[in-house]
Amino acid sequence: MKTKKLINSGADAVDEMLEGVLAAHPEHLYAVEDMPRAIVAKNGPRNGKVGLVIGGGSGHEPTFLGYVGKGLADAAAIGNVFASPPPDPIVACAKAADGGAGVLFMYGNYAGDVMNFDMAAELLGLDDIEVRTVLTTDDVASAPPEQGNKRRGVAGNVFIFKAAGAACDLMYSLEDVERVARHANSRTYTMGVALSPCSLPQTLKPNFLIGEDEMEIGMGIHGEPGVARGPLRSADEVTDQLLDGILGEMGAAEAGDRVAVLVNSLGSTPMMELYIMMRRVKARLEDAGLLIHTSLVGNYCTSLEMAGASITVMHLDDELQELIDHPCDCAMFRK
Structure with a gap:
């Protein structure tokens, strides 16, 4: 049985979405000339500032392009649905974001993204643009702790990108921005549950099967x-x-420690259900002696129309709290 979508054609869905995003947010975003998959912040890049480039497949909106703006990412390279962007738009993003202080690549830990971003970094090296990379690995269900480098990057991207983007905006050096990004990633934890599948625009068929009375913990x-x-x-x-x-x-959390919390919809789970979860999150964290410094509830890292939700907790310290609180102004996220 085919699913229903408000699209014109599966093949055109991503590019037509990007046209709509640029039409809706001209004060925040533009596309590099002749490179429509390279989305850049109008008020982000500037001389002397480390450029932050994020990116990945479409279908997770507002991740990634929604977090492009002043105080957060300078540019995002956009791939097809659930597919890595190729090297060309990544290179275009980096050149647009480069202020002479180097560029940091940040994206989820997926094989296709690693391959294409690494190829882009090699090409940029030929133009004497220094690039460093930090992978996000917040999905605690995707690998055991001793194999943390194999974990996927999911909704925790929101907090991890936020901390790194603030460090860039505060004119940290490339070395310090990379340090902040790795530190933020190491203290961010996400776990999710899926209730029903999504369907790709090209196929209009569910991408997995699950019983009507079942759920799956830890699905990507x-x-x-x-x-x-x-x-x-x-x-x-x-x-x-x-x-x-x-x-x-x-583990090492102590009574009185502060956290940032995200209760995230995977696409079709409504706000009512997310807030029901949030009330339980608050009670559980209070029982553990943890203080919620900031909380986000809504669609922040989705999987098209998948039903389900994820919870992210970032274990704050003084530096991370300052960076999470730092102002940003993006098309789909503001602080």
Whole structure:
């Protein structure tokens, strides 16, 4: 059975979306000439500032292009749905973001992205543009702690990109921006649950199968297998299961420590359900002695129309709190 989408054709969906984004947000964004998949912040890049380039496949909006703007990312390279951008738009983004102080690449830890961003970095080296890379690996369900370098980057990108973008905006050196990005990534933890599949614009067919009374803990944002499938539980039970995984990873947290929290929809889960989860998140974190410094609830890193949600917790310290609080002005996110 085919799904229904408001598109013209699957082949044109990404480019027509980008046309719409630029039409809606001309004060924030522009595309590099003759490179429509290279989206740049109008008020982001400037001389002497480290450029922050993010990117990845489409279908996760507002990740990635929604976080391009002053105080956050300077540019985003956009791929096809659930597919890495090729090297050319990545190179175009880096050149647009380069202020002479180097460029940091940040993106989720997926093989296609690693290959294409690494190719772009090599090409930029020929033009004497220094590039460093930090992969996001916040998905605690995707690999055990001893294999943390194999973990995927998911909704925690929002906080990790935010910290790195603030460091860039505050004119940190490339070395310090890279340090901040790695530090932010190491203290950010995400776990999600899927209730129903999504469908790609090209196929209009579900990308995985799940029973009408089932859920899957730990499923990835492209439909990668999770860690446990079973009967659908209540919101409190699901939230507890996700937080048990997250808090078990944090380990060194002490009473009075501050955290940033994101309760994220994977696409079609409504705000009502997210706020039901948020009330349980607050209660659980308070029981653990943790203080919520800031919280986000809504669609921040989606998987097209997938039903489900993820919870992200960033374990703050003084530096990360300052960076998370730093102002930013993007097309789809403001602080």
